Amino acid sequence: MRQTKLKAVVVSAGLVIMMCSSAYADTLIVNANGYTIDRTSKLIQFDAMVFNDQGKVVVTGDGKKLRKKYASAKLIDLQGKTVLPGLIDAHGHVFELGIAASQLSLRASANLEQAQKAIAEYAQKYPQHQWILGGEWNQAIWKLGRFPNAAEIDAVLKDRPVWLRRVDGHAGWANSAAMKLAGISRDTPDPQGGKIERDANGNATGIFVDSAMSLVEKVLPAKNESEMRAALDAAMAQLRSVGLTSVHDAGVSKEDDHLFREYAKQEKLTTRVYGMISGVQGFFDEVAKSGPLNSFAEDKYALRAVKLYSDGALGSRGAALLAPYSDAPHTKGLLFVSNQEMQTMVDKAASRGYQVNVHAIGDAGNLQVINSLAALKGKNSATVLRHRIEHAQVLQLSDIPRLKMSHIIPSMQPTHATSDMNMAEDRVGKQRLEGAYAWRTFLKQGSRIACGSDFPIESPNPFWGIYSAVSRQDFDQKPEGGWHAEQAMTRLEAFRCFTLDAAYAANQENILGSLEKGKWADFIVLDQDIFKVPVKQIYQTQVLQTWQAGKQVYAK
Structure with a gap:
């Protein structure tokens, strides 16, 4: 049933939206501190914007003029809040962002000791995880002067495989259990476009750079749908x-x-x-x-x-x-x-x-x-x-x-x-x-x-x-x-x-x-x-x- 009475609804952001229960073709936003940009890179300000029921912009401009022209439009009062085009x-x-939310993050670790503690605590919190996965470590922040190694994970967790990607995603840190599952040995060659970090005796240290990461990642459990x-x-x-x-x-x-x-x-x-x-x-x-x-x-x-x-x-x-x-x-x-x-x-x-x-x-x-x-x-x-x-x-x-x-x-x-x-x-x-x-x-x-x-x-x-x-x-x-x-x-x-x-x-x-x-x-x-x-x-x-x-x- 068509009704014309306007009512105010307070939304969670603390903004007041003037809504009408009837379906209008256009929506008019007013009292906005709006900014957009044109093809000449000129910054354009506006305090009102109209968009249609197809979700397309009709016009931006002066609120007083647009209120008169679009008098029957659904009205949204932004009370001076700043409006920008959606950012890109x-x-x-995308999927990695969602996956990372549930994995171990070492981004906040200021040194190797904090990282080791975080690994141990995460493993204790999630005993059901077959692998301990995550990363975001940065040895430059830790001031090690070198990459970390497998033994430094083994010291806090050696009964489950661990694979942790560096903060840039271009190197991975494995413990001995992970390397064993991946079949990494002294004789494993560096793949094209990748490098296995090795000690003075030629043994893998636990760091795999770029395409060498695939040597470990090929044995990770696949994500299901x-x-x-x-x-x-x-x-x-x-x-x-x-x-x-x-x-x-x-x-x-x-x-x-x-x-x-x-x-x-x-x-x-x-x-x-x-x-x-x-x-x-x-x-x-x-x-x-x-x-x-x-x-x-x-x-x-x-x-x-x-x-x-x-x-x-x-x-x-x-x-x-x-x-x-x-x-x-x-x-x-x-x-x-x-x-x-x-x-x-x-x-x-x-x-x-x-x-x-x-x-x-x-x-x-x-x-x-x-x-x-x-x-x-x-x-x-x-x-x-x-x-x-x-x-x-x-x-x-x-x-x-x-x-x-x-x-x-x-x-x-x-x-x-x-x-x-x-x-x-x-x-x-x-x-x-x-x-x-x-x-x-x-x-x-x-x-x-x-x-x-x-x-x-x-x-x-x-x-x-x-x-x-x-x-x-x-x-x-x-x-x-x-x-x-x-x-x-x-x-x-x-x-x-x-x-x-x-x-x-x-x-x-x-x-x-x-x-x-x-x-x-x-x-x-x-x-x-x-x-x-x-x-x-x-x-x-x-x-x-x-x-x-x-x-x-x-x-x-």
């Missing part, structure tokens, strides 16, 4: 709570794809997912028969990119450098594949119409990827398909302009700089740092940076990323003035790289990334104005509401 994380790992659903549910809950309305998943398997499609159809994918297929074999060969999936279930899911790897990570010295590591002159890190093999993989994916996104950390890894992507021409080129380098972390200064010349997008993670600043100069020296984490250098030449976090390696909270991009400091505002502050972004640039430029990097700038007419009404409501609060407070921003396509999916 251009590089994360129930566990994968639980992981996806946990990840979605976390992502929407921090204001991420879209993420780019850097490594989608066949099993992941199945659940993403199912959740999208059932409207359970409360954060949109732009998928990158893991590699160009197996699942890629199967799914590529029908070509890239540009849009699925009203743009909730897409699968139109491929994720490849050139090298490892800086912290584990797996990143491939052109000259030896400054603190380990016996090694230059590892290229995962030869130049010809990389070119073959890039050609295969691009020839089938897929965007090619390649992980590259070291200057040698980045050079390999630049050469491969720059060799693509015509409809397969980065100009058309918008190929990306994921991380683009340490480059020769002479190679940075080549990304702009070849239209390659640098996909970068601001929190990596503030996490790595305690060891980066040790690894590569002062001179090579000039081309490292070089956001300002990229922006100055006109490159669009797509920002992300690489969650769960870093927190998915995009306000931590915006803070790192602007301050180049940790949460204690150290170092004073910022670490290589000459490479910092402005607030507008950081906002843009988590919105419109991240959307551009997924070929989605016409549907996402800003609150413009015809785009999806994906937006968030915040407890403070990130453009006005002191920089040191940006990371403390709390999301009060998250909306996807005009539907509220989260309230604090």
Whole structure:
């Protein structure tokens, strides 16, 4: 029965929503402290926004004028709260985020002794776990001057296998029980693109770098579908709570794809997912028969990119450098594949119409990827398909302009700089740092940076990323003035790289990334104005509401 009486409803975020029980075609938000961005990178403020029953933005502007024009619209009064377009994380790992929530984390361990205590306590708390899994350890913080070893886990737990990934995901730490189950012996060779750390006698110490991790991980118990659903549910809950309305998943398997499609159809994918297929074999060969999936279930899911790897990570010295590591002159890190093999993989994916996104950390890894992507021409080129380098972390200064010349997008993670600043100069020296984490250098030449976090390696909270991009400091505002502050972004640039430029990097700038007419009404409501609060407070921003396509999916 149609009723016209308006009533006030107080929601959990403490905001008042004026609702009408009748169904209106349009919804009008008023008294908003709204910000969006246009195609010229101009910041636009508004205090009112209209979206329709299709979940698309109709208009933003002046509340007094829009109240008159849309007098019959359902009214939402935000009482001056800040509104932004939904934020986009251009590089994360969705299922891994959900899985990590239930595993052992050593991120808070300040030293090896604390890590050992955490392992023992976790094992005691979960006696039913066949394996003790997790990680997020960082030997640089522990000031060991070396990697930890199997004996140091054995000292607190030796009756069950333990496998703990380093914080960057590019090295693993095993105990003796895990190595025994994996069949690791003194004679086990290093695989291509990987390294088994060994003692003076050639015995495995318990540390496996990059592709060598597969030697242990091949014997891990497989996750069943129930566990994968639980992981996806946990990840979605976390992502929407921090204001991420879209993420780019850097490594989608066949099993992941199945659940993403199912959740999208059932409207359970409360954060949109732009998928990158893991590699160009197996699942890629199967799914590529029908070509890239540009849009699925009203743009909730897409699968139109491929994720490849050139090298490892800086912290584990797996990143491939052109000259030896400054603190380990016996090694230059590892290229995962030869130049010809990389070119073959890039050609295969691009020839089938897929965007090619390649992980590259070291200057040698980045050079390999630049050469491969720059060799693509015509409809397969980065100009058309918008190929990306994921991380683009340490480059020769002479190679940075080549990304702009070849239209390659640098996909970068601001929190990596503030996490790595305690060891980066040790690894590569002062001179090579000039081309490292070089956001300002990229922006100055006109490159669009797509920002992300690489969650769960870093927190998915995009306000931590915006803070790192602007301050180049940790949460204690150290170092004073910022670490290589000459490479910092402005607030507008950081906002843009988590919105419109991240959307551009997924070929989605016409549907996402800003609150413009015809785009999806994906937006968030915040407890403070990130453009006005002191920089040191940006990371403390709390999301009060998250909306996807005009539907509220989260309230604090």
